[in-house]
Amino acid sequence: MAITLREHATARSIPLDAIAGRALAVSGVLANATPDPERPGNWLLRAGSLVGAIRVPAPAPRPPDTRAGDSLTLRIVPKTPVRRLFFLLGFILDPARAWRQERDGTVDVGAHEDVMPALAYAVERQIDRALRQGVLQGYQRVEESALVVRGRIREAEQIRRHFGRTPPIEIAYDAYTPDIPENQILRAACEALLRLPDVPDDVRRRLGHQRVRLADATPLVRGRDLPEWAPSRLNARYQPALRLSEAVLRGTSPEHRTGGLSLDGFLFDMNVLFEDFVTGALREAVREHGLVGRLQDPQHLDTAGKVRMRPDLVVHQPDGRTPVAVVDAKYKTEKAGSYPSADLYQMLAYCTVLGLGEGHLVYAAGQHGERVHEVRGSGRPGGGGGVRLHQHVVDLDQEPSELLFTFRHLAARLAANHIQK
Template sequence: MVITLREHATARSIPLDTITGRALAVSRVLETATPDPERPGNWLLRAGSRVGAIRVPLPTPRSPGARARDALTLRIVPKTPVRRLFFLLGFSLDPARAWRQEQDGSVDVGAHEDVVPALAYAVERQIDRALRQGVLQGYQRVEESALVVRGRIREAEQIRRHFGRTPPIEIAYDAYTPDIPENRILRAACEVLLRLPDVPSDVRRRLSHQRVRLADATPLVRGRELPRWTPSRLNARYQRALPLAEAVIRGTSPEHRTGELPINGFLFDMNALFEDFVTGALREAVREHGLTGRLQDPHHLDIAGKVRMRPDLVVHHPDGRTPVAVVDAKYKTEKAGSYPSADLYQMLAYCTVLGLGEGHLVYAAGQRGERVHEVRGSGRPGVLGGVRLYQHVVDLDRDPSQLLDTFRGLAARLAADHNQQ
């Protein structure tokens, strides 16, 4: 059974059993998952900002001789074209590189038009490029019991475990091995994708091949932090594959269980993806003017320091201490011809705390053109005319180069305002 929903579309009434409906509701994958009051046996399903695919095994019938049913596959289709979505992803993973390339999608998705097939294809291609010169090896610290001496004897462990007896001998040494963090991450990404629904058979076959090539890397334990790796010239050929592989592992939905039903899949949070794109693109753009952008810059609303606030991006003077502008990204659509007033209140609070005369809100959809709101009673010495709040709309259907030009224009404007101060 396959259900296809569209991101932020109207709720659909779908026939579902109670166990499966409750599993979807508890998982919070959807914005709405409630019984349909007008159609008994149906559930109202509405997708939010998460896009991708999940699989829910349908409960096994308990009647004698009944056959088990297939799993339910839920697909959530993004409003943004898949190729453009992966351009946003590529930019958020490595803004500096994507900014230099300015190509139509820094992540190759082939001819695939759905999220999971495109993701699986992109990851497999990047892993294949990383491994073309062979599997990377490195030195890893090994501590073990052995029959022969190799490296250094761990004297404390030798006495504690084998006092008066030899062998075995407790030793420690550096082994040159493919079992390094980089290979563990790539192997884990292959295994994640092989568990997902909708992965094309040819891509699944190539992913299985890549997993075999990485067989000497230790499998990661689900739920634990990813191993850390440090970019260097030695792992340069891995550096495009690793961020994408990490995004796959982190984006995999955890196993939500209701009764005996596990939910597995992969989901992009479009809210986070859009925020990362806007802040990353604007931070790179202001650098061209000698300014510095800080992501999630921490501040406090009150003097006592009890109410925390974190604007998405605060642009600073080259001295690194003086705020020049504040920007917040909002992945939402205007309602009834206007954006939520709460966004303006939030931006006004940012401007007040930072001592700025203007703030900028960037939206993913809505009426084209810029809107400006001058706040009443906000005039004060040094701020001509009071606080102005600007609302911008980014058209994600535009070409990547045009999207980046939008942020270049905004950055140039912020720099000009700074120079006039």
């Protein structure tokens, strides 16, 4: 059985097995999953900001029924076109390169218009490019028991394990091998995608081929932290594939386990994707004006330092100490007919703590236009020079060059305020 929902659309009444319905209800995948009071056997399902696909396995058969039910595939379609979504992802993975070369930040998704086929295609193509010059090798520390001496003898282990007798000999050495973190991550990404629903057959075959090419890399244990790697000249051709593969593994590793029922799949959180894109793009844009942007800059609301606040982006003067502007990204408005008032209260608190006369909220394009609010009685004693709260709108359907121009324009406004001061 397959169910397709649209991001932030109205709830749909779907015939659904009670076990699968309860699994979805507690998984956090959907904004709402409750039994339909008007239609017994149906569940009301409404998607939130998570997009992608998951698979709910079939429940085990129970007497007197000897047949297992069908597995359920849930697809959540984003409002943003898939190509634009992957441009945002490519920018987040490598913002400096994408900012300089704009269109090169777009992840290649071929002709696919759905999230899962596009993701699988993109990862396979990046891995194929990484491996065209052969599988990367590097030095790895090896500790083992052997019949001949190689490298350094581990005296403490020799005594502890063998009471000083030989052979075997406990040795340690550096081996030049393809079993390095970079190849382990690429192999794990191939294996993760092969387990997911909606991967096209031709892409599935190519992913299997890439997994064979990476067979000498040790399989990663699901649920454990990914191995660490450091960007260098030697692994430069691997870096786009590694960043995309890590995004896949972080999106699939939780497995959405619910009371012993595993929900395999991959999900983008559009809230996080939009926030990371907006703040990353603005940080690159203000850098062109000599300003310093800091993401999630830690602040405190109170003088005792007990109430923490983390604005999405605080722009500082070139010295990196004096705030110039504060920006918060909001993917979706929550109230029909207006922006959420809570966003304005939050931004006013940021401006008060940072001593700024302006604050900027950036929303994804919706039914509301750009607005400016001047706060009464704020700013200087006597109510003069009130704080202005700007609510900007970004249309994600624009071409990449137009989208980045929007942030260059906003950065220029922030820089102009700095010059005026």
